[in-house]
Amino acid sequence: MTGLRAKQKADRNRRILQAATDLFREVGYDSARIEDIAERAEVSVGTFYNYYQNKGDILVAAVSMEVEEVLAAGKTIVDSPPDTVGEALTALIGQYYDHSLVYLSKEMWRTAMAISIQQPESPFSRRYTELDGRLCDQVSTLIAKLQLRGAVMPGIDAVGAGQMFFNNLNMMFIEFVKDEAMTLDTLKEIVGRQNRPLATLISGPKRQ
Amino acid sequence: MTGLRAKQKADRNRRILQAATDLFREVGYDSARIEDIAERAEVSVGTFYNYYQNKGDILVAAVSMEVEEVLAAGKTIVDSPPDTVGEALTALIGQYYDHSLVYLSKEMWRTAMAISIQQPESPFSRRYTELDGRLCDQVSTLIAKLQLRGAVMPGIDAVGAGQMFFNNLNMMFIEFVKDEAMTLDTLKEIVGRQNRPLATLISGPKRQ
DNA sequence: CTTAAAAAATGAACTCATTCAATCTTTTTC
DNA sequence: GAAAAAGATTGAATGAGTTCATTTTTTAAG
Numbered sequence: 001m002t003g004l005r006a007k008q009k010a011d012r013n014r015r016i017l018q019a020a021t022d023l024f025r026e027v028g029y030d031s032a033r034i035e036d037i038a039e040r041a042e043v044s045v046g047t048f049y050n051y052y053q054n055k056g057d058i059l060v061a062a063v064s065m066e067v068e069e070v071l072a073a074g075k076t077i078v079d080s081p082p083d084t085v086g087e088a089l090t091a092l093i094g095q096y097y098d099h100s101l102v103y104l105s106k107e108m109w110r111t112a113m114a115i116s117i118q119q120p121e122s123p124f125s126r127r128y129t130e131l132d133g134r135l136c137d138q139v140s141t142l143i144a145k146l147q148l149r150g151a152v153m154p155g156i157d158a159v160g161a162g163q164m165f166f167n168n169l170n171m172m173f174i175e176f177v178k179d180e181a182m183t184l185d186t187l188k189e190i191v192g193r194q195n196r197p198l199a200t201l202i203s204g205p206k207r208q
Numbered sequence: 209m210t211g212l213r214a215k216q217k218a219d220r221n222r223r224i225l226q227a228a229t230d231l232f233r234e235v236g237y238d239s240a241r242i243e244d245i246a247e248r249a250e251v252s253v254g255t256f257y258n259y260y261q262n263k264g265d266i267l268v269a270a271v272s273m274e275v276e277e278v279l280a281a282g283k284t285i286v287d288s289p290p291d292t293v294g295e296a297l298t299a300l301i302g303q304y305y306d307h308s309l310v311y312l313s314k315e316m317w318r319t320a321m322a323i324s325i326q327q328p329e330s331p332f333s334r335r336y337t338e339l340d341g342r343l344c345d346q347v348s349t350l351i352a353k354l355q356l357r358g359a360v361m362p363g364i365d366a367v368g369a370g371q372m373f374f375n376n377l378n379m380m381f382i383e384f385v386k387d388e389a390m391t392l393d394t395l396k397e398i399v400g401r402q403n404r405p406l407a408t409l410i411s412g413p414k415r416q
Numbered sequence: 417c418t419t420a421a422a423a424a425a426t427g428a429a430c431t432c433a434t435t436c437a438a439t440c441t442t443t444t445t446c
Numbered sequence: 447g448a449a450a451a452a453g454a455t456t457g458a459a460t461g462a463g464t465t466c467a468t469t470t471t472t473t474a475a476g
Contacts, residue, residue, distance in 0.1 A: 005442060005453075034433060044456045046435085054239050055433065114322035119387040131388070161405045171375035178328040178337070197369045201409035217424085217471095242463065252426045254465085263463065 002143045017043040018049055020058045021103075027152060029059060031109045034076060053122060056115035060124035068133040070099045071138065078142050079094040083145055092142055093169050096135070097184055099108055099172070109177040136166040143202075153204040161202055223249040228266045233311075237267060237319045258397035261330055268332035271312060271320040275339040278307045279346065286350050293354055293407045299379050299400060300350055304343070305392055308381070317385040333393055344374040351410075361412040369410055376402055 019040035023032040029152070036053060038048045050059045050088045073095050081088040116128040140162025146152045152161075169191055227248035231240040242263060246256045249387070260266045279305050289296040324336040348370025354360045360369075377399055384395045 008442095009454085035429090042265060045454050047431090047454075049434070050454065066300045110326050110328070114326035117382060117386060118318050118322035119324070120318070133443095157401065157405055160388075160401045164372065164402045164406060167376040167379035167402070168372050171379045174325060178325060193368045194375070195367065195368075196411060197365055198406045202405060220425095241461095253424050253463090255424080258424065350449070 010045065012041070012043055016048060017058065017061055021062045024059065024062065024108055025103075025105065028105070028107055053124075056111070056119065057122060057124045058111050059108060060128050061117060062108070064124070064131060065100075066103050066199055066202065067128075067135070069102075070096055071131070073099055073136055074135070074138050078145065079140055081142055081145060081150060083149075085143070085151055085203050086141055086196070088146060088151075089139075089195055089199055090188075090192065091164060092139065093195075094188060096169065097173070097176075097187060101184075106177040106180060111179070113174060127142055132170070135170075136163055139163075139166040139169075152202050156202045161198060164198065165195060215253050220249070220251055220255065221259055224251065224256060225266065225269055229311075231268045232270065232316055233269065233313070236313070236315055236316075249366050253277065254340055262319045264319070264327065264334040264355075265330060267320050268318060268323055268336050269328075270333065271316070271336050272339060274307075274311050276341070278304055279339070281343055282343070286346055289350055289353060291357075291359060293351070293359055293411050294404070296350055296354060296359075297347075297373060297403055297407055298396075298400065300347065304377065305381070305384075305395060314385040314388060321382060323384070324334060340378070342381075343378075344371055344403070346372040347371075347377075369406060372404060372406065387401075 017038065020032070020037045023037055023040065025031075026067075032047055036047055038045045039057075041048070052061070074092055077088070077092045077095055082091055112128065115122075116125045119125050120129070143152060143156075143165070144158040147154065147156065147158050152158065172187060172191050172194070176182050176184075176197045180181040224245065228240065228245045231245055231248065234240075240254055243255055245266075246253045247257070262267070273415055282300055285296070285300045290299055312320075320336065324333045326332050328337065348367045351360060351370040351373070352365075352366040355362065355364065355366050357407075360366065380395060380399050380402070384390050384392075
């Protein structure tokens with residue numbers, strides 16, 4: 001009743017995910033063969049496909065874990081943000097970017113993004129999109145919070161502005177992972193410049 | 209001397225690109241096999257690979273042609289834009305979006321975008337990125353032009369603001385092609401709302 | 417015109433992601 | 447506790463993209 005079967009299933013699932021994540025980090029996504037992942041997880045190739053629809057799904061699963069952590073880290077900033085829009089955005093976005101390469105390589109990000117675009121109906125792609133939505137909401141929430149505090153002019157559409165900030169930081173993150181040579185500092189600098197007009201203007205005339 | 213060889217090469221290249229574009233439209237990207245493309249172009253599979261590094265490259269080549277047309281269409285608007293920032297942006301972005309599905313399906317866009325992210329070093333991916341850059345410049349140019357006219361406040365960073373508008377419209381276009389159910393009208397509506405805060409604020413106090 | 421060198425075309429062979437019919441394991445039924 | 451049903455595992459087979467040694471075609475040299 002307790003489920004030997006359920007236990008085995010959870011265990012296999014964990015082993016497969018761990019094996020895949022390790023291999024991706026070690027040899028990169030493309031060079032990691034399903035056969036190798038299966039062997040390391042001590043299951044057959046067929047079993048791999050009982051747990052994940054395809055090779056990409058398991059990468060997006062790894063990305064999901066990472067984004068969950070980013071969201072948690074972002075929450076601490078949204079809960080008690082700096083006083084100005086510029087500082088608050090810099091803090092939140094910096095948090096996002098700094099966390100992005102802890103577990104995943106640029107190559108893994110590229111692949112995950114590519115999959116989420118190419119197969120939008122797959123379960124894990126839906127999940128990726130959902131996580132993106134939560135990140136976007138977090139930015140909007142930050143703007144709305146600053147608006148309540150008076151750091152953002154009343155009458156501004158906090159949601160629309162937040163979405164714009166998010167879409168911008170997200171698009172620039174794509175540029176970042178596409179360019180192996182680009183550093184995190186460069187990325188932050190560019191996004192900072194792009195955000196400045198909107199960040200300054202929604203703050204109103206009081207503060208610069 | 210004139211080059212029988214060069215002539216044949218150009219001819220084969222044209223045939224391959226045409227065959228691929230036709231097939232993609234007829235049966236979709238995934239179902240179009242290299243063997244079929246090669247057969248229709250009257251070359252061998254190996255020859256296909258002498259002209260294009262992989263299956264994705266040829267799709268990005270097709271997309272490139274499309275974007276060139278979009279750029280040309282956008283130029284007419286940038287050359288003589290409407291008076292206000294809001295109207296000008298709506299016109300330019302509407303032009304972009306309306307043109308996007310004339311030759312390419314959402315599926316083809318998804319695949320092309322996925323490739324350009326996943327294999328950023330391939331020649332045609334570089335080309336795609338370059339075209340994106342030119343589109344971005346076009347938006348910045350529009351803002352700069354309006355600024356000269358006095359429709360945008362002096363002191364605003366036209367390039368930064370333009371990049372933000374572009375990144376936003378580009379990101380939302382990705383959302384659009386990911387969702388088969390989303391219509392062009394819905395897309396325009398959402399982007400309009402997102403752009404409004406920045407568009408209104410950079411216009412200055414004179415006009416709303 | 418002949419021959420050597422360079423460039424390009426070719427398609428069979430290879431790699432890997434993915435599938436599926438057969439087999440094995442766990443759970444349920446009586 | 448034996449037998450049937452349900453649920454999972456398995457790995458050989460499949461199929462499509464890609465490679466590469468060989469052959470063919472074009473150009474350059476003598």
